[in-house]
Amino acid sequence: MTAVLEVQNLSVAYRMQGGALQAVRDVSLSVARGEVLGIMGESGCGKSTLAAAMINLLPAGARVGQGAVRLNGTDILRLPPAAQRALRGKSVAMVFQDPMTAFNPVLTIGRQLADFVGAHDTGLAQPERLAAMLTRVGIPDARSCLGRYPHELSGGMRQRVAIAAALLMQPDVLIADEPTTALDVTMEAQIIHLFRDLRTSFDGAIVIVTHHLGVIAELCDRVAVMYAGQVVEEGAVDAIFHDPQHPYTRALLACDPAVVDPSSGRLPTIGGRLPDLSAPPRGCAFEPRCRVAAVSCREPVPRQRPSAGRSVLCHRGAE
Amino acid sequence: MLAYAIRRVGLSLLILVVVMTAMYGMVFLVPGDPASLALGPRATPELKEVLRERMGLDQPILAQIGIFFGNVLQGDLGTDVWSKRPVLDQILEVFPRTLLLGVVALGWALALGVLLGCAAVVWRDTVVDRMLGVLSVSVISVPSFVIAIYALILFAVWLNWLPAIGAGEAGDFASQARALILPAFALGLGWVGYLARLIRASMLEVMEAPHIRTARAFGMREGDIVFRHALRVAIVPTLSVLAVGFGGILSSAVFVESVFSRPGIGTLITAAVEKRNYPVVMGTVLFMTAFYLMIVTTADLLIARLDPRVRDVLRS
Numbered sequence: 001m002t003a004v005l006e007v008q009n010l011s012v013a014y015r016m017q018g019g020a021l022q023a024v025r026d027v028s029l030s031v032a033r034g035e036v037l038g039i040m041g042e043s044g045c046g047k048s049t050l051a052a053a054m055i056n057l058l059p060a061g062a063r064v065g066q067g068a069v070r071l072n073g074t075d076i077l078r079l080p081p082a083a084q085r086a087l088r089g090k091s092v093a094m095v096f097q098d099p100m101t102a103f104n105p106v107l108t109i110g111r112q113l114a115d116f117v118g119a120h121d122t123g124l125a126q127p128e129r130l131a132a133m134l135t136r137v138g139i140p141d142a143r144s145c146l147g148r149y150p151h152e153l154s155g156g157m158r159q160r161v162a163i164a165a166a167l168l169m170q171p172d173v174l175i176a177d178e179p180t181t182a183l184d185v186t187m188e189a190q191i192i193h194l195f196r197d198l199r200t201s202f203d204g205a206i207v208i209v210t211h212h213l214g215v216i217a218e219l220c221d222r223v224a225v226m227y228a229g230q231v232v233e234e235g236a237v238d239a240i241f242h243d244p245q246h247p248y249t250r251a252l253l254a255c256d257p258a259v260v261d262p263s264s265g266r267l268p269t270i271g272g273r274l275p276d277l278s279a280p281p282r283g284c285a286f287e288p289r290c291r292v293a294a295v296s297c298r299e300p301v302p303r304q305r306p307s308a309g310r311s312v313l314c315h316r317g318a319e
Numbered sequence: 320m321l322a323y324a325i326r327r328v329g330l331s332l333l334i335l336v337v338v339m340t341a342m343y344g345m346v347f348l349v350p351g352d353p354a355s356l357a358l359g360p361r362a363t364p365e366l367k368e369v370l371r372e373r374m375g376l377d378q379p380i381l382a383q384i385g386i387f388f389g390n391v392l393q394g395d396l397g398t399d400v401w402s403k404r405p406v407l408d409q410i411l412e413v414f415p416r417t418l419l420l421g422v423v424a425l426g427w428a429l430a431l432g433v434l435l436g437c438a439a440v441v442w443r444d445t446v447v448d449r450m451l452g453v454l455s456v457s458v459i460s461v462p463s464f465v466i467a468i469y470a471l472i473l474f475a476v477w478l479n480w481l482p483a484i485g486a487g488e489a490g491d492f493a494s495q496a497r498a499l500i501l502p503a504f505a506l507g508l509g510w511v512g513y514l515a516r517l518i519r520a521s522m523l524e525v526m527e528a529p530h531i532r533t534a535r536a537f538g539m540r541e542g543d544i545v546f547r548h549a550l551r552v553a554i555v556p557t558l559s560v561l562a563v564g565f566g567g568i569l570s571s572a573v574f575v576e577s578v579f580s581r582p583g584i585g586t587l588i589t590a591a592v593e594k595r596n597y598p599v600v601m602g603t604v605l606f607m608t609a610f611y612l613m614i615v616t617t618a619d620l621l622i623a624r625l626d627p628r629v630r631d632v633l634r635s
Contacts, residue, residue, distance in 0.1 A: 057535055089537035096536070101529040105628055106551045115547060116537035149627040165537065 003030035003070075004205045005054065005092070005173045010067030012046075012053050019278045023049040023062070025229040031173070031205040031222075038220035038237070039209045042252070044274055046229040048097075051177045051209045055092055056084055072172060090120045093166035097178035099158035103150035109161055110146030117168050130168070137164040137194060156187030163194065167202065174198075175207045180215060195219050213256060217241060222309070225249045228275055228285035235310035245312045247293075248286045284315065292316055327619055331612040338608050339391065342601055343384050396602030401594065406602035409587060414606070417576070417583035421568045423499060424507035429561065432514025433554070437545050439519045440526060451519075455512030464574035467505035471578060474501060484580040502575050506568060517560060521553040528552070555626050562618030566611040 012024035023046040031037040041047045052058050054069055056076055068075040071091055076084055088094075096102045104112055113133075114125040127146055134142035137160045150158060159179060166174055179195070180188040192215060198206065199219070208219060216223050216237060224234040225246065233246040244250045251270045272289035275281055283298035284290070290297065297315050304312045355367055371377050378386065390397070396406040435455070439448045458466075474481050482498050525531065526549055534544045569584070576585030584603060591599035 055536060057532065085538045085540065087538070088535070089539075094533075094536040096529060096533060098529060102533045104530040104534070104548050104552065106555075106626060107548065112534075112548075115539060115543070116534070119537060119539040119543070151628050162533075 002032060004033050004072060005207070006030040006068075006070040007050070007054065008068045008070065010050070010053060010069065011065035012049050012058065012062055013065050014049075014059075015061045015063065016278060021278050022065075022280055023229050023277065024053065025280065026067075027226075027229075027231050029224055029231065029234070031207055033172070033205055034203060035222065036199060036206040036208065036220045038216040038223040039207065039226060040211065040213070040216050040223055040252070041226035042211055042274075045226040047209045047211075047226050048177055050226070051094070051175050051207070054173075054175055054207065055088055055094055057088070057094075086120070089116055089166075089171070090169045091171055092173040092175065093169065093171040095159070095162045095166050095174070095176040095179050098182045099155050099162055100182065102162055103158065105150055108147055108149055109153070113146070113161075113165055113168065116165055120169060124168070130164075133164045133168050134161065137161075137167070138190075139164070154187070155183050156190055159183060159187070159191055160194065163191075163198075167198075170204070172204045173207065174202065174204055175209070177209045178211070179208065180212065181210070192218050213253065225252065228280065229277060230285060230313060231311075232286065232313045233311065235307075239307075239310060245306065245310075246286075246314050247290045247316075251289075251291075284313075323623065324620055327616045331616045334612055335609055336388075339388065339605060340384065342604060343387055391605070396605065397598035399596060399599055401596060406599050407606075409599065410584070410603055410606050413583050413587050416581065417569065417572050417585065420499065420502055420506060420572055420576070420581070420583065421565060423503040424572075425510060425561070425565060425568055426507075427503065428507035428510035428514055432511045433518050433550070435511065435515040436518025436522060437550065439515065440522045440549075441541060441545055443523070451515060455515045458508050458512040459516070461509065462574075463506050463509055463571045464578055466508050467502065467575045467578040470501050470505050498579075498581070502572075502579050502581055505578075506571055506575050510564065510568070513564075514557065514561075517557050518550075518553060521556055522549055525549045525552045551625075555622055558622055558625070559615075559618055562615045565614050569607060569611070 007027055007029045010024055010027045011022065013020040013022045025046075027046075027050060029037065029039075039047045039050065049058070049062060052062075053064060056064075056069065058064070064077055067077075069077050071087060076087060079087070103109070107115075110127060110130060113130045114127075117130070118125040127143070130146055131142040134145055139145050139157060139160055145153070145157075145161070153161065159182075163176075163179075176195070180191050183191060195206070195208070196219060206219075208215060210216060220237050222235065223237050223240050224231045225240070225248065226232065227248045233240065233244070233249045240249060241253065244253055248270075255268045255270065257267055270289060275285050275288065281287065281298070282300060284293070284301045287293045287297040294316065299315070301313050301315055304314070306312065355362060358366055358370060394407060396410070398405055399409060402409075435451055439451045442448050481501050482494075522545070526545075531544060531549060534548050539548070572583060573585030573588065575581075576583040577589055580586070584607065588600060588603045590596075591603065
């Protein structure tokens with residue numbers, strides 16, 4: 001399989017008073033056509049920044065330090081702005097976290113979809129086509145939906161519209177940044193179901209960013225676990241879930257809210273907090289919170305590749 | 320929506336009644352006798368008494384207010400002390416000119432202000448943005464009558480391109496349009512700067528919104544995003560300012576009309592104040608208050624139409 005989207009040694013930092021917060025540190029990932037890659041991690045681990053960097057639409061103050069984001073072999077970070085714009089929405093599309101605010105409140109759904117498509121090909125912005133795509137993502141009465149305003153739709157419906165918008169141009173890569181986080185449980189199940197249908201009908205690559213283990217288990221082929229801006233473990237979903245090798249992955253999987261610690265009656269947590277990313281540690285970033293840490297963990301960590309497609313960023317990963 | 324409209328109109332009427340009562344009270348708080356002022360120093364006591372009776376001044380004050388309200392409700396704003404003509408006729412005669420001046424001034428100011436505000440956002444933090452900022456603040460801080468005087472000296476006296484005074488020949492559209500250019504320019508210039516700053520600020524806030532990021536993520540051009548998506552959101556708060564601003568425009572029109580000796584509400588009320596022609600002053604102020612309230616109410620209803628969220632809140 002050839003990679004359609006390839007992130008290579010990417011670093012992103014936020015400018016702050018008196019320094020820079022290194023949100024993404026030396027991340028390399030790739031995803032192939034027909035594949036679903038999950039990016040998992042707790043809040044603040046840099047996963048949303050990484051997603052934004054994949055279309056080079058970083059928030060104000062964030063800058064790519066080094067690295068490349070290759071879309072079909074072309075580094076989009078080095079393209080002139082107009083060429084980048086031409087790729088957005090057409091070759092790589094994004095679904096955002098909060099469907100409540102992702103749409104313009106004073107324009108109808110139909111007008112917004114038409115504008116998104118029309119930015120690339122005005123010929124494709126016909127109501128029939130837009131309505132057909134809305135029907136495909138499971139919106140009943142799609143024609144009347146085109147005439148509605150965003151606030152007239154439920155959160156789940158809006159997220160369906162957002163997914164429809166992303167699919168309209170048949171992109172090579174679909175990036176979904178926390179697509180179910182802002183939804184209630186029923187809606188979440190429906191959106192997961194929709195994505196599972198997409199796995200068979202959509203022939204591009206899908207990247208799903210989430211902190212939700214269930215979403216990863218349900219949808220993804222491969223998963224990259226992020227901690228403190230780094231990918232600490234990567235591999236096939238089954239392998240990661242059944243045989244986690246990084247202590248952070250193990251701790252994260254143990255934090256399943258379905259499992260309550262019978263002795264204390266509390267939900268499982270990971271003690272401690274994220275390291276200060278304005279001065280990241282030289283050694284393993286998880287070392288202060290790690291149960292199996294040793295003195296050697298304060299030294300720079302080598303990336304180990306125990307098997308094909310598997311990588312672990314840990315001194316003691318194999319133990 | 321209908322309930323909202325009725326509520327807004329009802330509130331406006333209430334404000335109008337309060338203003339009318341306050342106005343009536345104010346006339347009687349000001350020292351001096353309207354009758355002796357109207358008749359001048361050489362009037363005999365008998366003449367004054369006759370006039371007082373005719374003006375209803377011999378009645379108790381509450382009865383006077385009642386009569387005043389009754390007359391206003393019948394469309395009678397009183398009679399000019401000097402010319403004996405109904406005040407309402409005089410107002411209606413000159414009001415269209417003031418209205419035209421205000422609309423044209425605010426119209427060109429809005430068109431240019433929105434354009435410059437958007438330009439400042441498209442080229443934000445560049446030389447263009449900073450130059451527009453300096454220019455805007457400069458024109459805001461100069462009063463319209465100062466601009467009027469200098470515009471008159473430059474374009475009418477030195478360059479002799481445009482007429483200096485009057486409203487143009489009756490029935491001659493070109494002449495009236497030429498006479499409108501300088502007053503409308505002087506009246507609107509400050510508003511260009513004000514609206515540009517307002518649109519810019521409102522727009523910058525909107526440009527940070529997630530839905531703008533969505534539009535960018537779908538590859539829309541920055542210009543399209545600003546004009547097609549952000550402006551629709553950013554213009555809503557500007558509209559209510561615009562309505563209140565129209566009241567301000569009409570009061571600035573008083574000065575501009577005086578500078579250009581242009582017939583209108585401004586010249587009418589200045590002349591009336593100079594001659595202590597109270598019925599005209601009161602009638603004019605009342606008329607303008609009513610008009611102003613109408614504009615503000617209309618703007619509120621228009622905002623409800625433009626913003627579908629407000630519309631739905633009102634419907635339920």
